[in-house]
Amino acid sequence: MSTTTQTPIELTAADLQGPGVVFCPNPKMPLWSNHPRVFLDVATTGSAKCPYCGTEYVLKAGEKVHGH
Template sequence: MNSAQENPVIHITPHDLPLHCAGPKNETWNGHPRVFLPIQSNSRIECPYCGSVYQLDGEAGGHH
């Protein structure tokens, strides 16, 4: 059994772009800096600060 806690995948749509993360459920005073994540169409990306995993369901279009 894996003892490491895994973060659930957060599903987003092209409407949610550009994608940024400021930490999962953190108050402003204890969250990490807002970082923009360069997600590709129909793919996943992990936040380097907190490990949140985002899944883009759709085409990224003109967003970076």
């Protein structure tokens, strides 16, 4: 697990997959930091944190997720 403080990754509604989720690790992460892929629900609360690496994903202010 990572113990360093990271800047949250801001997402737009277009960045979300299917029912408002994002997956981690994301394609921009270096290969050495890979862990099992997890799908994180960002649409429900506006943010989610990966249980493996601690990366936090947040929906940009004012973004509307369709279907929620």
